[in-house]
Amino acid sequence: MQRLDQQFINNHWVASRGERRLTVTNPYTETVIAEVTAGDPADVEAAVAAARRALPAWQVLSGAQRATYLEGFADALTRRRDELVRLSSTNNGKVLAEAGIDLDDAIACYRYYAGLARALDARQGRPVALEMEGVEARCYHDPVGVVGLITPWNFPLVTSAWKLAPALAAGCTAVLKPSEVTPLPERTLAEIAQEIDLPAGVLNLVFGDGEGVGAPLARHPGIDKVSFTGSNRVGEAVMRAAAERTVGVSLELGGKSPIIVMEDADPDQAADWVMAGIYFNAGQICSATSRLIVHEAVAEPLYAALAKRIDALVLGDPLDESSDMGPLTSARQRENVLNYLAVAEREGLVAVRDARHRELPGQGYFVAPTLYRDVPIESRLWREEIFGPVLCARSVANEEEAVALANDSEFGLAATVISDDPRRASRIGRQLQAGSIWLNSEQLVLPQTGWGGFKRSGIGRELGPWGLSAYLEVKHLIGPTGSGDET
Known part of the structure; x- marks a missing residue:
């Protein structure tokens, strides 16, 4: 049994x-x-101090x-891919194929x-087109500063x-709090930081729960921005803490995403996409298309x-390659579902389909894949977001009903549309x-797309150029023509 009773601060493992x-x-x-370790505010204090010194x-x-170091992370993860896939499956419960997709996503x-x-x-100091004669302006992009990063347990x-x-690409230094439920894969980031000689204090990895690390990190005066992925309840608490100091937040929160199947869709092909949208990672995915909105003309064959x-x-x-779906990640999450x-x-x-239609394995935090x-x-x-392998379905009579029902939600993270007519989709x-x-x-989740x-699914964007912009401040230098670019 591993004991994670140390924190990675200033490129050293120190006792929590x-x-x-x-x-x-x-x-x-x-x-x-x-x-x-559940962590302690003193751990957060030391980590933030190290990040500020390194900034x-x-x-x-x-x-x-900075790109050289990022490539170093990608190369090191690639070398460790097989062991990390197994470690993620062991700690998280997702099947090997899904854990492999995760690792490839992170590397990319x-x-x-x-x-x-x-x-x-090349973007630094670019001139801005102006209509005022005799005046020039140049645009720069500066890092936000020290950022607090709080991640969930479903996609280590x-x-x-x-x-x-x-964050590192932008020039920020970071204090990263991984989920206390799945800390084992994330520990590798600290090992890689040492391996690639990342400058001390640029990445600080602090283990713990919300009380010991999460809340102290969100309200720490030395943190310039907080990026959080998780539940709406905790995300709102993070936002309140940031509001007290008027610092930026990025929030990726809940979802109750629809998948619309129109009457011109092939039921068999549609069924494959519906399955992928809800039963991947046992439904523990914020973008899970957990509301099936199907045209009444194709509902019965689709259900079949x-x-x-x-x-x-x-x-x-x-860890068995013949498994299609593993258990939920924790007893607590199984109880919630x-x-x-x-x-x-x-x-x-x-x-x-529900638990009455199959026999569950004799061990593990399993919930039967369910369709109502x-x-x-x-x-x-x-x-409400269930965060498990549970699909709820309703039929509609036309396209207008489908759109209205899809949008009738307090969330708005993702959606899928299935129609034989691409223009209609x-x-x-x-x-x-x-x-x-x-x-x-x-x-398909791609690094290039936001x-x-x-609505309540969050604030800001990750991935794509928008993900980089989330860690940059825009600065303009304005003065008489000929002021020039000092760089």
């Missing part, structure tokens, strides 16, 4: 000041595989110099932002890459196709209130 310990569990065997030297490096993210870091050099190494890579595919899913050991299923039972929801049809829009299961997609909309596709949502 926290006295509490948290257990880390293998969600398949239900056994404790590690203990991690002046790091931010004056060229983008090309570091390489992408290495490219943007190099391109940032992925969400940290989405935050850390652009989904039932067949749900029955074929193999639930089992995530089971509470929603109890609500469904009380509401009398009609299950096309004709779910009332007033149902909690239709309106695009037209529907343009009417949806969401940040990422897939057309006749599985959920990630974030409308």
Whole structure:
């Protein structure tokens, strides 16, 4: 059993000041595989101080110099890919194929932002077109400063890459708090920082829970910006803490994303995309298309196709390549999902498939892949984020009903539209209130395209050039023509 009772601060492992310990569990065997410190405000204090000391030297490096370190992270993750895939599956519960997708996503993210870091050099000091004679202006992009990065448990190494890579590319230094539920894969980032000789204090990795690390980090006066991914409840607390100091926040929060299937869609092809949108990572994904809105003309064949595919899913050991779906990541999350299923039972929801249709493995935090049809829009299961393998469906009579029902949500993270007519799919997609909309596709998440949502799904964007901009401040130098560019 591993003991993570040290923090990575200023490129050294130092004893945590926290006295509490948290257990880390293998969600398949239900056994404790590690203990991690709950952290302490003194740990946060030391980490922020190290990041502040490192900031002046790091931010004056060229983008090309910082890009070399980002490539170093990508190369080191590539060398460790196989071991990290297994470690992620062991700690998180996702099957090997999904953990492999995660690692490739993280690697691609570091390489992408290495490219943007190099391109940032050429953007510095660009002249701004003005209409006033005798005056010139030049635009610069400065790093925000020291950033606090708080990541969730459902995508270890992925969400940290989405935050850390652009922050370092921009010239920021960072204090990273990984989830206390899945700290084992993230520990590798500290090892890589030492391996590539990342300057001391540029990355500080602080383990702990919300009380020991998260809240002290969000309200620390030495933090210039906080980037958080997780629940709305915690995200709102982070925002309140930032508001007290008037510092920036980026929030990637909940979702209740729709997947629309029109009457001209092929039911079998549509069923494949529906399955991928809700049962990937056992439904523990913020963009899960957990509301199925299907045209009444194709509803019955689609339900039949989904039932067949749900029955074929193999639930089992995530380290077994024959498994299609692993357990939920924690006992707590399984309990949360089971509470929603109890609500469904009380509401009398009609299950096309649920736990009554299969036998679950004898161990592990499993929840049966579930599909309810004709779910009332007033149902909690239709309106609230469940974060598990639970799909709720309703039928509609036309395109207008489909769009209205899709947009009738307090969330707006993602959506999918399935239609045999690509132009129609695009037209529907343009009417949806969401940040990422897939057309006749599985959920493709690319480093080049932005990630974030409308409404209560968050503030700001990650990935793409917008992810880099989140860690930059815009500065203009304005003066008489001929002032010149001092660089």
